[in-house]
Amino acid sequence: MVETNPNEIVVVKSENSKINTVDFDNLVFGRVFTDHMFVCDFENGKWQDPKITPYQPMTFEPSARVFHYGQAVFEGMKAYKDDDGKIFLFRPKQNYDRINKSASRLAIPEFPENYFFKGLETLLKMESDWIKPGLGNSLYIRPFVIATEPAISASPAATYRFMIICSPAKAYYNKPVRVLFAEKFSRSADGGVGFAKAAGNYAAQFYPTGLAQKKGFDQIIWTDASTHKYLEEAGTMNIFFRIGDKLITAPTSDRILDGVTRKSVLQLAEDLGIDYEVRPVSVKEIKDAAEAGNLKEIFGAGTAAVISPVSAFEHADDVFEIPQQENSYASLFKKTLTHIQHNLSEDKHSWRHEVK
Structure with missing residues (x-):
């Protein structure tokens, strides 16, 4: 017809x-x-x-x-x-x-x-x-x-x-994920197409992600291509770190996707009075925080993943388990975000677009 x-x-x-x-x-x-x-x-x-x-x-x-x-x-x-x-x-x-x-x-x-x-x-x-x-x-x-x-x-x-x-x-991940910090492979480089949702960006991730999965990890958190000292984003989501009560995420660049969920989380953090910083995040800073007991959370944010908590990470054969928080930022952001999306709460930023 x-x-x-x-x-x-x-x-x-x-x-x-x-x-x-x-x-x-x-x-x-x-x-x-x-x-x-x-x-x-x-x-x-x-x-x-x-x-x-x-x-x-x-x-x-x-x-x-x-x-x-x-x-x-x-x-x-x-x-x-x-x-x-x-x-x-x-x-x-x-x-x-x-x-x-x-x-x-x-x-x-x-x-x-x-x-x-x-x-x-x-x-x-x-x-x-x-x-x-x-x-x-x-x-x-x-x-x-x-x-x-x-x-x-x-x-x-x-x-x-x-x-x-x-x-x-339904949910892309139905449980907390375990991640590997990249030491050798890179997702993107300066001047490249990392900021774009180009099909080849994802194909190039499959091999190193497969290696990580053979070691028992679900995803890779990519590091900068030049030094591998700074954490950037995961394979299917932007990444956030909570040290103490402060939320931290890497700035977008021509290497990092400007995620819609990422920028929404940052706005919600401001709305909820959560202290946050957008700045380079080093591998050393996160490992030091984990060793000191100050790393409270790592979670990913993306359209498919929504908000996905990270339960453990590995770097240079050092494995760090992340204890589950009773009142986690991840659960707070997920609830706040999904309630806006499903028309269950106020939409103060006019993010909802009704299909009429």
Whole structure:
């Protein structure tokens, strides 16, 4: 069934929904996808023909540039539903701005704001039944763009495809994580693409993260590429440290992703009267604090991870267990953040965006 909605987005509805085959109580992150997807192509110098179609495989030529030169960027967002059935996004303009910032760094044309929001909101209204109410439930949203031109000369593509797919989600991590401080491998370097959500950033992490997992760790906290003396971010989240009652996190740079959850945590810290500093954080400082008993918490912050406590870290064969805090900052931030996202508390900064 083909329709054209008032926003000039062609909609092709799926004949049969697969929602009744999904066990929403036992979801594996990023493995189940909703019935529809948003698609828009860049051809002849402009983005055109936005449409929503049934979720389905796509066909590309083997010479499509994305396969050879990695011109691909993405975003991570979530939609939430309150007990009245209203759908909310959390600071979506931040994600829109960031995907275009990422795209520009990889010589990909920026995507129009009206297409982004009209396409996203139309898709979410169609997939409303996939968004379950209740804390811990959400619909993970993956906007992304890839180079589709069939040519293998080493230059930017002339054609691209922008897409949005959705996946029902629960917690990314269901228990505190154990992390390894990087000593050899690097996530990014000065002047590189660390600040961008470029697909290759994540592919390059898989090998060293796999080595860490073989040692019994879940993630790596990356250190600066020049000296490996300063802690920067983890593989799927920005990272925070609590020494005494002070919260500390590294400043963003061209090596570190400017996380939406990260900046929200900093604003919440200010709202809650929690002392915090944004400054370089050295490995030595954290190890010294752990040895002295002053390191109270480490936790990660990200769209998929939300707030994820760290239970232990290792560096140079030194392992430090982090005792669980009775009234942790991590639990306070998670509760405050998720209550805003699910329309359960005041939204003093107007972070919620209702999909109407």
